[in-house]
Amino acid sequence: MSEEIERAxxxxxxHTPDEVVDRFSVRNWYIELFPDEYDEIRYEVNxxxxxxxxDYFKDNPHGGLEELMLDKVxxxxxxxxxxxxxxxxxxxxxxxxxxTDNMTFYTMLRNIFRGKNILVxxxxxxxxxxxxxxxxxxTSKEYYAFNFGDTMNPSAKLLGDTKFDKDSGTWFQPSRFxxxxxxxxxxxxxxxxxxRTGDLGNILMPVLDGQKYLALDESDKADTVEISSDAFxxxxxxxxxxxxxxxxxxxxxxxxxxxxxxxxxxxxPQSKEMELISIRVPKIEEDDARRITEFTKKVRDLYxxxxxxxxxxxxxxxxxxxxxxxxxxxxxxxxxxxxPFYPVQGGDDTERVRVLQAIQSMGE
Numbered sequence: 001m002s003e004e005i006e007r008a009x010x011x012x013x014x015h016t017p018d019e020v021v022d023r024f025s026v027r028n029w030y031i032e033l034f035p036d037e038y039d040e041i042r043y044e045v046n047x048x049x050x051x052x053x054x055d056y057f058k059d060n061p062h063g064g065l066e067e068l069m070l071d072k073v074x075x076x077x078x079x080x081x082x083x084x085x086x087x088x089x090x091x092x093x094x095x096x097x098x099x100t101d102n103m104t105f106y107t108m109l110r111n112i113f114r115g116k117n118i119l120v121x122x123x124x125x126x127x128x129x130x131x132x133x134x135x136x137x138x139t140s141k142e143y144y145a146f147n148f149g150d151t152m153n154p155s156a157k158l159l160g161d162t163k164f165d166k167d168s169g170t171w172f173q174p175s176r177f178x179x180x181x182x183x184x185x186x187x188x189x190x191x192x193x194x195x196r197t198g199d200l201g202n203i204l205m206p207v208l209d210g211q212k213y214l215a216l217d218e219s220d221k222a223d224t225v226e227i228s229s230d231a232f233x234x235x236x237x238x239x240x241x242x243x244x245x246x247x248x249x250x251x252x253x254x255x256x257x258x259x260x261x262x263x264x265x266x267x268x269p270q271s272k273e274m275e276l277i278s279i280r281v282p283k284i285e286e287d288d289a290r291r292i293t294e295f296t297k298k299v300r301d302l303y304x305x306x307x308x309x310x311x312x313x314x315x316x317x318x319x320x321x322x323x324x325x326x327x328x329x330x331x332x333x334x335x336x337x338x339x340p341f342y343p344v345q346g347g348d349d350t351e352r353v354r355v356l357q358a359i360q361s362m363g364e
Contacts, residue, residue: 083110083113083114084103084106084107084110087106087109087110087113088106091106091109091138093105094134094138095279096130096134096279096280097127097130097131097134097276098268098272098273098275098276099272100266100268100269100272104263104265108135108261108263109135109138109139111260111261112135112139112141112186112232115229115232116260116261117208117232117233117234117235117257117258117261118232118233118234118235118258118261118262118263119192119234119235119236119237119250119255119258119261119262119263120132120234120235120236120237120263120265121236121237121238121250121262121263121264121265122238122264122265122266123238123266123267123311123313124238124313124315125313125314125315125316126265126266126267126268126313126314127265127314127315128236128265129145129188129190129236131265132145132186132188132190132234132236133188135186135234136186136188139186139232141184141185141186141230141232142180142183142184142185142186143185143186143188144176144177144180144185144186144187144188145188145190146158146176146177146187146188146189146190147190147191147194148189148190148191148192148193148194148195148200149190149191149194149195149196151200152196152197154195154197154199154200154203155199155203156175157175157177157200158175158177158178158200158203158204158214159174159175159177159178159203159214159216160173160174160175160178160216161173161175174216174225178214178216178225180231181207181214181225181227181228181231182225182226182227182228182231183228183230183231184228184230184231185228185230185231185232186232186234187231187232187233187234188234188235188236189204189233189234189235189236190235190236191236191237191238192235192236192237192250192254193237193238193250194238201251201254205253205254205257207227207233208233208257208258209256209257212226212227213225213226213227214227235258237250267296267300267311267313267314268314270293270294270296270297273293273296273314273317274286274289274290274293276314276318277289277292277293277317277318277321280318280321281318281321281322281325283325284321284324284325285324288321288324288330289321291330291362291363292317292320292321292324292330292334293317294362295312295334295358295359295362296312296314296316296317298358298361299311299312299338299355299358300312302354302358307351307354308342308351308354308355309351310341310342310351312338312341316337316338316341319337320333320334320337320338321333323336323337330362331359331360331362334359334362335356335359338355338359339352339355339356342355
């Protein structure tokens with residue numbers, strides 16, 4: 001019991017009612033005397049403290065609670081013992097990434113815990129790839145990234161290649177992918193819709209489903225690599241009319257390999273995108289961050305109305321903020337970052353003019 005309460009108790013001991021015999025009756029008595037204070041903050045203390053606290057507040061109705069130095073305990077908190085509940089209580093949402101709904105983050109962590117593959121779709125520049133690296137860091141898995149759009153030889157990328165030298169003769173060099181899937185790894189399959197051959201997806205089918213193996217060739221007696229139970233697969237896909245060289249959707253069989261783990265990310269609401277810009281570019285002025293996000297929203301609304309073929313990405317917004325911090329005016333930074341995505345095509349400058357108008361509406 002604090003000194004203040006102890007002094008008050010000794011001074012006003014005769015005010016303690018005879019019927020107060022336990023902490024529950026004391027608490028009820030206290031509620032009747034001081035309902036406002038009890039509603040604001042509750043204490044779990046012994047009987048003597050309840051009595052003296054009630055006496056203290058009876059004679060000091062405007063006294064604060066902070067100086068009394070009592071432990072604040074209202075009731076036993078309910079503990080969520082589910083997987084997602086435990087994750088919420090032990091892992092904070094990363095500041096460097098913003099979610100429209102934080103439950104998206106926790107269900108992703110749950111999928112990693114359960115070994116359920118994740119597929120993230122969404123527009124370019126909304127953070128799909130950077131999110132993969134963040135999740136790998138949080139889960140302490142070794143990070144490997146494989147881009148589906150940068151190869152014309154899928155088998156060499158995923159399986160390996162035959163090598164030759166005059167001393168050793170012919171020998172097989174396994175790929176980096178083969179090494180990755182045999183360890184406690186976070187394997188990012190980036191831009192899977194940009195696989196122009198279709199072969200990458202076919203090779204990966206038995207890797208991603210319950211078979212959990214990788215065949216190193218197509219023969220009946222092919223050597224196989226067993227997938228580690230600690231290897232996790234995270235895929236990203238750009239789906240939409242503006243992505244040249246990308247399929248407009250994913251094969252149903254491919255989607256089935258990610259059942260329960262398919263997430264559709266979109267660009268952030270303006271307030272959250274402002275927060276993200278402020279975190280990624282700490283020196284940006286709040287007003288500049290606000291105007292950048294007003295511009296991105298305006299252009300994205302034009303894209304949704306099919307008046308533009310390309311939207312402004314979060315990546316472009318962050319690049320604009322970096323240019324402003326380094327000394328470029330906001331309008332010039334927007335022009336420098338965004339106009340190359342809206343070229344004049346065949347003499348038609350309609351889209352470029354609309355974007356210029358949106359930039360100019362930001363003013364200086």
